[in-house]
Amino acid sequence: MLYVAVAVRAFRRYATYTAATLAGIFTNSVFGVIISFSYLAVWGQNPDAGGYDVSDALTYAWLGQAMIMTVAVWSGGATDDLAARIRTGDVALDLYRPVGLLGWWLATDLGRAAYHLVTRGLAPTLVGAVLFDLRYPAGPGTWLLFWLSVPLAVVVSFGIRMLVTASAFWLLDDTGVRNLQVVCAMFFSGLVVPLVLFPGWTRDLAMALPWAAFLQVPADIWLGRRAGADAWWGLTFQAAWAAALLGACGVVLRRARHKVVVQGG
Amino acid sequence: MVSTGSTTALIEVEDLTRTFVVRRRAGRFRRIASVVRAVDGISFEIARGEMVGYIGPNGAGKSTTIKMLTGILVPTSGRLSVAGADPSRDRLELTRRIGVVFGQRTTLWWDLPLRDSFELLRRIYKITPDRFRSNLDEFCELLDLGDLLDTPVRQLSLGQRMRGDIAAALLHDPEILYLDEPTIGLDVVSKSRLREFLRRVNAERQVTLLLTTHDLQDIEQLCKRVMVIDHGSLVYDGSLSGLHTVGSSTRTLVVDLVDPLPDDARIAVDGATVRRVEGPRQWLSFPAEASAAPLVAAVAASYDVADLSILEPAIEDVIADIYAR
Amino acid sequence: MAEASALPDALRAYGLLARTWVRVSMTYRTSFVILTIAQFVVTGLDFLAIVIMFANIDALGGFSLAEVAFLYGGAGVCLGLADLILGNIEHLGSKIRLGTFDAMMIRPVPLYAQVCADEFALRRLGRIAQATAVLAWSIVTLDLEWTPAKAAMVGYLVVFGTAIFLAIFTLGAAFQFWTQDASEAANAFTYGGNTLAQFPLTIYPAEMVKALTFLVPIAFVNWYPSLYILGRPDPFGLPEAFQFAAPVAALALGLLATVAWRTGVRRYRSTGS
Numbered sequence: 001m002l003y004v005a006v007a008v009r010a011f012r013r014y015a016t017y018t019a020a021t022l023a024g025i026f027t028n029s030v031f032g033v034i035i036s037f038s039y040l041a042v043w044g045q046n047p048d049a050g051g052y053d054v055s056d057a058l059t060y061a062w063l064g065q066a067m068i069m070t071v072a073v074w075s076g077g078a079t080d081d082l083a084a085r086i087r088t089g090d091v092a093l094d095l096y097r098p099v100g101l102l103g104w105w106l107a108t109d110l111g112r113a114a115y116h117l118v119t120r121g122l123a124p125t126l127v128g129a130v131l132f133d134l135r136y137p138a139g140p141g142t143w144l145l146f147w148l149s150v151p152l153a154v155v156v157s158f159g160i161r162m163l164v165t166a167s168a169f170w171l172l173d174d175t176g177v178r179n180l181q182v183v184c185a186m187f188f189s190g191l192v193v194p195l196v197l198f199p200g201w202t203r204d205l206a207m208a209l210p211w212a213a214f215l216q217v218p219a220d221i222w223l224g225r226r227a228g229a230d231a232w233w234g235l236t237f238q239a240a241w242a243a244a245l246l247g248a249c250g251v252v253l254r255r256a257r258h259k260v261v262v263q264g265g
Numbered sequence: 266m267v268s269t270g271s272t273t274a275l276i277e278v279e280d281l282t283r284t285f286v287v288r289r290r291a292g293r294f295r296r297i298a299s300v301v302r303a304v305d306g307i308s309f310e311i312a313r314g315e316m317v318g319y320i321g322p323n324g325a326g327k328s329t330t331i332k333m334l335t336g337i338l339v340p341t342s343g344r345l346s347v348a349g350a351d352p353s354r355d356r357l358e359l360t361r362r363i364g365v366v367f368g369q370r371t372t373l374w375w376d377l378p379l380r381d382s383f384e385l386l387r388r389i390y391k392i393t394p395d396r397f398r399s400n401l402d403e404f405c406e407l408l409d410l411g412d413l414l415d416t417p418v419r420q421l422s423l424g425q426r427m428r429g430d431i432a433a434a435l436l437h438d439p440e441i442l443y444l445d446e447p448t449i450g451l452d453v454v455s456k457s458r459l460r461e462f463l464r465r466v467n468a469e470r471q472v473t474l475l476l477t478t479h480d481l482q483d484i485e486q487l488c489k490r491v492m493v494i495d496h497g498s499l500v501y502d503g504s505l506s507g508l509h510t511v512g513s514s515t516r517t518l519v520v521d522l523v524d525p526l527p528d529d530a531r532i533a534v535d536g537a538t539v540r541r542v543e544g545p546r547q548w549l550s551f552p553a554e555a556s557a558a559p560l561v562a563a564v565a566a567s568y569d570v571a572d573l574s575i576l577e578p579a580i581e582d583v584i585a586d587i588y589a590r
Numbered sequence: 591m592a593e594a595s596a597l598p599d600a601l602r603a604y605g606l607l608a609r610t611w612v613r614v615s616m617t618y619r620t621s622f623v624i625l626t627i628a629q630f631v632v633t634g635l636d637f638l639a640i641v642i643m644f645a646n647i648d649a650l651g652g653f654s655l656a657e658v659a660f661l662y663g664g665a666g667v668c669l670g671l672a673d674l675i676l677g678n679i680e681h682l683g684s685k686i687r688l689g690t691f692d693a694m695m696i697r698p699v700p701l702y703a704q705v706c707a708d709e710f711a712l713r714r715l716g717r718i719a720q721a722t723a724v725l726a727w728s729i730v731t732l733d734l735e736w737t738p739a740k741a742a743m744v745g746y747l748v749v750f751g752t753a754i755f756l757a758i759f760t761l762g763a764a765f766q767f768w769t770q771d772a773s774e775a776a777n778a779f780t781y782g783g784n785t786l787a788q789f790p791l792t793i794y795p796a797e798m799v800k801a802l803t804f805l806v807p808i809a810f811v812n813w814y815p816s817l818y819i820l821g822r823p824d825p826f827g828l829p830e831a832f833q834f835a836a837p838v839a840a841l842a843l844g845l846l847a848t849v850a851w852r853t854g855v856r857r858y859r860s861t862g863s
Binding site for chain 3: 019031040
């Protein structure tokens with residue numbers, strides 16, 4: 001299928017950046033270590049914080065580092081390329097097939113995500129596993145659910161990033177929107193501090209937002225905190241947000257086709 | 266040691282060499298290192314006030330030479346003297362006395378309006394306000410920059426930016442102006458305007474010009490002296506007219522006949538030789554100084570011509586001819 | 591060397607270039623304000639995380655929220671100042687690639703000054719403001735017994751902490767003379783260093799703290815001076831003299847950074863890349 005080919009090609013393209021990937025793995029690992037020690041201190045004080053135990057927390061930290069690039073929290077997603085094309089105006093050509101456009105970029109992003117998962121996802125996790133006492137999925141069923149959850153997380157993230165990128169069709173300077181999204185993503189995905197630690201109603205709110213799909217849901221499945229029906233509900237949550245966001249993207253892109261504000265060089 | 270010979274050579278280059286180690290991939294993980302001699306033992310002298318063309322095909326070593334003359338790169342071996350100083354050691358001191366224009370990228374600040382870039386340069390080079398104003402006025406007029414002064418450099422077209430770069434390079438009254446491929450990508454009108462400006466600058470201000478290019482027209486229009494570099498070596502250093510003799514530069518007339526000639530015959534006319542035939546198209550080369558008009562008439566008179574075009578001499582051909590002799 | 595004697599020239603040029611960039615950003619005033627606020631918020635998230643942690647615990651590594659806030663604020667101000675002064679040195683790799691670096695080499699201004707000042711971003715005040723706010727809150731909340739010495743120590747912390755980060759940024763940039771692709775690794779030391787220093791070093795194993803003292807001297811940025819100000823004995827039993835040794839660390843690291851930078855420039859001029 002065409003989209004599979006697109007994804008594979010994206011994977012290969014990102015695979016040429018070896019040095020950058022190694023550097024990224026190093027940085028992820030360093031941050032993973034720092035976060036791990038801070039969680040050790042927190043759970044050392046309160047062994048049951050947020051309903052997690054210390055192993056859960058440490059595992060969560062490393063899963064977080066693994067997901068940062070996979071889900072492209074800050075940047076590095078395929079949507080960055082699209083943003084560049086919007087800025088130069090090249091996108092005008094792409095716009096005449098809005099469904100094709102969305103599918104194409106989604107496939108590209110998934111290919112990229114696969115590369116980042118295998119490199120900057122897997123490698124730091126191994127480092128974490130060696131240095132700390134992590135928890136692993138209970139059985140093949142859990143693994144399967146986890147591996148279903150990860151691509152869903154990428155799709156949700158893609159949907160959000162695509163909407164943000166599409167804002168560039170209307171706003172000449174999309175940096176504000178972009179920064180705002182990054183802030184929300186970092187915070188509400190649980191990368192800064194696990195969502196389970198959020199006090200009271202803020203926790204419920206955070207769990208309902210799409211960013212919870214990035215890390216909290218896959219992590220809970222991995223840790224066995226969401227098992228059985230709960231796990232399926234988690235996947236449904238992700239899928240629902242994915243569908244809603246992709247739908248919104250479709251609408252927005254169709255609008256964009258009508259109103260192309262092409263920015264010259 | 267600076268040579269204090271009888272010539273007042275501003276730029277002296279002796280046996281200048283610059284090698285690079287290039288690592289190429291051979292298979293998945295192995296790299297093969299090879300040594301590339303980008304500049305291979307070249308020697309020349311440029312006197313004050315000269316306007317010299319430095320021509321060669323892509324990758325011949327032109328930019329590398331300029332980088333060494335400006336101090337950006339240090340030579341691997343050889344002697345180099347610019348205004349009595351060694352650029353690789355006294356790079357910072359020499360910056361006040363030189364101006365550089367890079368064809369491929371700007372030396373101006375991308376986000377600043379031209380005016381602000383110039384103002385910044387005034388302060389960096391400590392140009393006196395009077396000198397600055399007089400230079401700026403003159404350049405704005407000659408290069409038609411007046412309307413562009415408030416435009417950010419990033420919004421300028423290539424030709425406009427190039428004009429801005431040249432003005433910027435001359436604001437501080439340098440003794441030497443290096444231009445690295447200044448006309449690349451410009452249209453014909455812009456090119457000739459630029460050349461006119463450079464001629465004037467050289468004549469009125471005695472600025473020594475060293476201009477690299479792979480466009481022979483630049484040389485034709487500007488320089489009496491031309492140095493030809495190929496694969497790092499200087500293959501010719503002398504007058505332009507000499508180059509035509511030595512290089513026998515030729516132009517090419519491309520003739521598209523209505524039908525190909527039978528039996529692979531070639532067009533026969535005086536003053537031109539057929540170099541190549543492909544079906545109905547034939548390439549005829551003739552001396553560059555000769556006018557194409559009589560040749561065209563002769564061909565059209567004797568053959569059924571569908572279309573014609575003229576190709577200017579490529580520097581590669583000139584060089585090939587030099588070697589062939 | 592020629593560049594050493596050109597210090598006043600370098601500072602003047604730096605000031606000139608930085609002021610020009612500030613003027614540029616002021617022409618897009620709304621964008622500037624938004625970006626500064628955004629910086630404030632984004633960097634503030636780290637503190638929000640600490641506050642949320644303290645919603646679940648009373649003490650982190652034996653330090654109260656206000657004490658951790660003091661550490662956090664100190665580190666943040668130092669990194670923020672260093673980032674403001676020369677944060678864009680991180681982009682050295684792309685400057686080399688785009689040819690901007692060559693364009694700098696033909697100007698009668700020391701290279702380092704130009705690279706530091708290039709695209710000076712006043713919006714980085716956002717991080718400094720945020721860290722200062724947290725620091726101020728912690729000082730007010732802590733109700734310490736202030737002596738002139740302690741007050742001076744705060745200034746000492748900022749000055750030498752910033753100096754250490756300046757050196758780390760420079761080292762990270764010099765690294766890019768050898769490899770531009772792997773430049774992200776430097777973040778582990780600059781932003782990683784800051785994140786690490788937000789917490790009391792008691793949460794880390796003793797070997798790591800020793801490494802942070804003798805190897806990558808991040809501990810001198812805010813930890814040792816803070817021990818003095820907060821009136822706490824060294825939890826690892828390390829000499830009290832360390833609390834006054836930040837200038838030594840800054841000097842050592844600064845020398846290393848100078849050597850690395852010079853070597854990097856020399857390498858660039860010998861290989862052209």
